[in-house]
Amino acid sequence: MLIRRTLRIITVLTTTCTIALAGSVGPAQAEESHVSSQKQLLFYNHAYSVVDRETADAVENSAYLRDFANFEVRTTTGGGLTWKGRYLKGRETYIELFGENDLPGQDALYGSAGLGVSTERAGDLAKVTTRLAALGITDPARYRQTRDFGDGVPIPWFDTIRTTAAQYEAFDPWAMEYFPEYFADPRSQTEPASYTGDVSRERYLPDAYADHLMRDITHLRIGVTAIDLANTTPLLKAGGFDVTTTGGGIIATGGGTTVQLDSVAREGAGLKQVSLSLNRSVATRHVERIGRSTLTVGPGARAEWTFDAPA
Template sequence: MLIRRTLRMMTVLTATCAVALTGAIAGGAGTAQADQAQASSQKQLLFYNHAYSVVDRETADAVENSAYLREFANFEVRTTTGGGMTWKGRYLKGRETYIELFGENDLPGQDALYGSAGLAVSADRAGDLAKATTALAALGISDPATYRQTRDFGDGVPIPWFDTIRTTAAQYEAFDPWAMEYFPEYFADPRSQTEPESHPGDVSRERYLPDTYADRLMRDITYLRIGVPARDLANTIPLLKAGGFDVATTGGGAIASGGGTTIQLDSVAREQAGLKQVSMSLNRAVETRHEERIGRSTLAVGPGARAEWTFDAPR
């Protein structure tokens, strides 16, 4: 969801804030671990929703045309219109989380460049985005940038989609982090094809995403590693902390854990920015390891109930 470009166009957003962050660690968690983390995360207000990254054209085209990905995950190539913008994404969607990939020159401006990326964390309960905004103030971000996103399903009748906050309205270098909360009106609209609420105030990721994942191998994203310029990293850390993630920082980056997903952000130069690795839990264990080469990336599935997708470094 490329709301960052719409945000950049909104001249009403003038607040700017600067805040001042790899550790190493990789891996993913199985389904049981993710469920346990979710059950014990009552203090957590925001959870990993999705990330996007611009990959090289060869890889983007291979992803778009991969027969294996259509068997492995709830995979979709979709063109979306929202907030006056239109974009085509390649989506791998799980029970609660997903990843979105673009190719070089798919998008306008600096977002056309290899390595551009972003991260969305979201509230599962109505009102938790406001609580996270209050928590941001305690971290020194008293005037975050806000934006309301709409969605048009193609009939020219946009509806409220979600609210967002960012720690700054200043232009990011390569990585755009934001927090969001879906609108009840979006779920209520039959065009959204979402599930009914399971409890009052349910604006959850699980409700938003379809249950098609259950017929595939991929269940959810458990680990993510992205190269991020230092200034963008600094603007990301308060957002994750305000959302209740456990954040460990070093001079080389940060690792944030919570709600079943670990996010590793490496501090890199702009030319090294972008998606490096995604780990996923599976709906069932597989006995043997399968490797699928997709463009300039490798998806390794199994053994066990996990998969790891790695992306080659830029040439």
């Protein structure tokens, strides 16, 4: 998705607690599950990345992806901007891909990317802000996003915070919280609440994932610059992720999705790998070449999607 950062226009683009059984859960079960994860306030919602034009076009026209996942090519208007994204949506998480020059400014360049982590209960974004203050981030950048469904009547969509108002180099990380008003609007076509204050990713995303193989994103690997990494790490820590520093970046775990960020030079930035869980186990291995990327599905209930740099 595309949103406007305070004082300038930027582009930005639902993980899931592991679930043993597919299908819906009752309000009491959902409430119990949510209470058990109170320490973690932010969860992987989605990521976006700008890939090379060959790969973006191949993704957009892939018959295999339309069968594999709840796949959509959609034009969205929000915050005074309009953008076209290629979406693969699971039960709680999704990913959005752009091609080079699909977006304005620096985000038109290959390797630009972003990460959205979101709350599951209304009011938790304020708690994240308090945690950020304890980490030394006392004045995070705030922005409120609206959405227009094409009828010229925008509604509140979500609030965001970032650790800094400074322009990112290639990777934009933000925390977000959906508005209850968005869920209440019938145009959003979202699900009823499962517990008090439910603004969850599962409620936001449709259940069409159940008709396909892809269930959710379990691991994401992106190359980011050192400056962007430094601006991302406090946000993940404040959200309750378990953040481990590696020799060349960080690995943040929690809520069913691992986010791996490698510290690289700008020319090495961008999406490298996505791991996905499946709704069912498959007996054989299938390899699908999509532009300059390779999606390997099975055997078992997992898939790996890797992205090559342009030649």
